[in-house]
Amino acid sequence: MSRSRPPAPSYREGPRVRVVFRAALSVEGLGAILHQAGAHIIDGPTDANVYTLGFAGAGPAPGVLEQRIAALRASSDVLFAEPLGAGNDPR
Amino acid sequence: MKRALPTACLGLLVCLLASSCTLTRPLQANPIPPQARADGARYIVVTVKNDARAQAERPGSTPRGYDAAGRYGVTASASAQVRALERDYGLREISAWPIATLRVHCIMFELPLSAARATMIARLTNDQRVESVQPLNQFSTESTPQPPLTYNDPYAKLQTALRELAIEAAQQRSRGAGMQIAVIDTGLDFDHPDLKGRVVDHHNFVDADEATFRRDLHGTEVSGVIAAVADNGIGIVGIAPDARIIALKACWHVAAGPAVCNSFTLAQALEAAIVAHADIVNMSLAGPPDPLLARLVAQGAAQGTIFVGAVGRAGSGNSFPAELDEVLAVDCAEDGSANPHHLLAPGHDVLTLVPNGHYDFASGSSLAAAEMSGIVALLLAERPHLTTAELRDLLQHSSRRVDSPAGEILAVDACRALTAARAGGRCEQPR
Numbered sequence: 001m002s003r004s005r006p007p008a009p010s011y012r013e014g015p016r017v018r019v020v021f022r023a024a025l026s027v028e029g030l031g032a033i034l035h036q037a038g039a040h041i042i043d044g045p046t047d048a049n050v051y052t053l054g055f056a057g058a059g060p061a062p063g064v065l066e067q068r069i070a071a072l073r074a075s076s077d078v079l080f081a082e083p084l085g086a087g088n089d090p091r
Numbered sequence: 092m093k094r095a096l097p098t099a100c101l102g103l104l105v106c107l108l109a110s111s112c113t114l115t116r117p118l119q120a121n122p123i124p125p126q127a128r129a130d131g132a133r134y135i136v137v138t139v140k141n142d143a144r145a146q147a148e149r150p151g152s153t154p155r156g157y158d159a160a161g162r163y164g165v166t167a168s169a170s171a172q173v174r175a176l177e178r179d180y181g182l183r184e185i186s187a188w189p190i191a192t193l194r195v196h197c198i199m200f201e202l203p204l205s206a207a208r209a210t211m212i213a214r215l216t217n218d219q220r221v222e223s224v225q226p227l228n229q230f231s232t233e234s235t236p237q238p239p240l241t242y243n244d245p246y247a248k249l250q251t252a253l254r255e256l257a258i259e260a261a262q263q264r265s266r267g268a269g270m271q272i273a274v275i276d277t278g279l280d281f282d283h284p285d286l287k288g289r290v291v292d293h294h295n296f297v298d299a300d301e302a303t304f305r306r307d308l309h310g311t312e313v314s315g316v317i318a319a320v321a322d323n324g325i326g327i328v329g330i331a332p333d334a335r336i337i338a339l340k341a342c343w344h345v346a347a348g349p350a351v352c353n354s355f356t357l358a359q360a361l362e363a364a365i366v367a368h369a370d371i372v373n374m375s376l377a378g379p380p381d382p383l384l385a386r387l388v389a390q391g392a393a394q395g396t397i398f399v400g401a402v403g404r405a406g407s408g409n410s411f412p413a414e415l416d417e418v419l420a421v422d423c424a425e426d427g428s429a430n431p432h433h434l435l436a437p438g439h440d441v442l443t444l445v446p447n448g449h450y451d452f453a454s455g456s457s458l459a460a461a462e463m464s465g466i467v468a469l470l471l472a473e474r475p476h477l478t479t480a481e482l483r484d485l486l487q488h489s490s491r492r493v494d495s496p497a498g499e500i501l502a503v504d505a506c507r508a509l510t511a512a513r514a515g516g517r518c519e520q521p522r
Contacts, residue, residue, distance in 0.1 A: 020249060046452070046496075047425075048251060048439070050440055079249060080246060080450070082451055
């Protein structure tokens with residue numbers, strides 16, 4: 001196949017979430033969102049301001065992950081939040 | 092027979108109606124009521140002779156400046172005639188002003204409720220007091236309003252390629268309706284909510300594993316770029332959201348790295364696309380030159396099918412089938428291909444679909460090729476008989492430099508290409 005590559009994640013283990021924050025978000029605001037979600041940045045931003053988030057340790061259980069993604073989406077400073085690895089993802 | 096009302100009077104009336112003229116001094120007329128602006132059918136425009144001489148602003152004053160010639164007033168005779176016309180015909184003056192240039196007094200009358208406008212005009216035409224009479228005509232400006240396309244898909248604002256490729260403007264003319272695009276790729280999630288109703292057929296030339304077919308990533312990404320449903324309140328917008336997908340699985344994911352395919356599976360998929368009379372075949376893949384596949388592409392092109400292929404990685408030496416004359420070769424605009432035959436579209440951080448109803452950003456010429464297939468669908472929906480050579484020429488000549496998250500890029504402009512293909516019209520970006 002030809003080229004098709006995602007923003008490269010740093011970690012292979014544990015759930016990951018792709019996120020785009022509002023461009024005007026302050027560092028303090030970003031830190032608060034990450035703290036609330038129990039997440040940390042493992043990659044990004046790309047040119048399109050895309051981040052990949054991971055979770056400390058083994059990461060939250062599936063149900064908990066969905067809740068944390070829902071919490072991210074509820075923030076007006078988060079424009080995009082989607083889990084990774086939903087399909088046959090060779091990444 | 093009365094003369095038609097002179098153009099100057101009409102022009103100024105239009106200015107009044109459109110409220111778009113900048114005047115150096117105010118017109119000596121009353122404001123036009125909203126009902127006359129909304130519906131002119133109950134109104135007529137009449138002129139009567141008005142031989143007033145220009146006079147200074149005030150008796151004894153010294154005229155100067157723009158008003159040096161004095162104001163042109165309404166004579167007592169003209170005023171009396173207007174009052175008489177109102178009385179005799181049941182008319183009601185709405186607004187009036189003396190036209191110095193024509194030496195007439197111009198009045199907008201409202202008709203009595205019982206009167207038909209044509210009848211009233213006929214009667215007034217024969218009245219010696221009336222210099223001219225005509226309907227209050229409606230005019231319009233000649234720019235076509237372009238209502239902004241406000242997709243209700245929540246992630247559309249993150250699809251920077253929509254702006255870079257002028258897709259919003261292009262989709263005001265075409266959304267690819269009636270086009271069938273064969274996606275020769277991995278399988279894809281044809282149950283993805285943002286592909287609902289878009290995948291009309293699917294075949295698997297790799298195995299019989301339907302579940303894996305639906306979980307395949309690459310084909311889902313490519314198909315989402317091409318045909319994700321627009322304005323469904325979820326996710327993203329496809330480049331050609333009204334086009335239909337025929338999913339032909341010829342490639343499969345491996346443990347790491349890109350998905351792979353071979354001559355045999357690809358040949359079967361090509362044959363299936365040709366037999367299905369697909370309008371477009373998207374091949375977001377690259378490999379070594381392959382005689383069998385080249386023959387099939389040539390056969391499909393002779394039948395009128397348009398092939399779109401992704402340019403392989405720089406230095407890989409794999410540029411087949413994109414290198415074929417019958418294939419539109421597409422590369423990432425951000426990588427700045429030096430090959431003048433390559434068409435360029437954004438390929439970095441392209442937001443698209445992934446299996447199980449989710450979304451993600453992906454990069455590569457695979458995505459750029461998918462964007463181009465969508466644009467070709469927009470063009471073919473308008474001009475179905477365009478050839479590969481004509482499309483290549485249209486798309487190359489439409490290309491322009493645009494800002495992108497990665498900096499300035501050269502990319503095709505779908506709206507300009509559509510305009511050129513239709514030999515007319517205008518291309519305006521939604522505001």
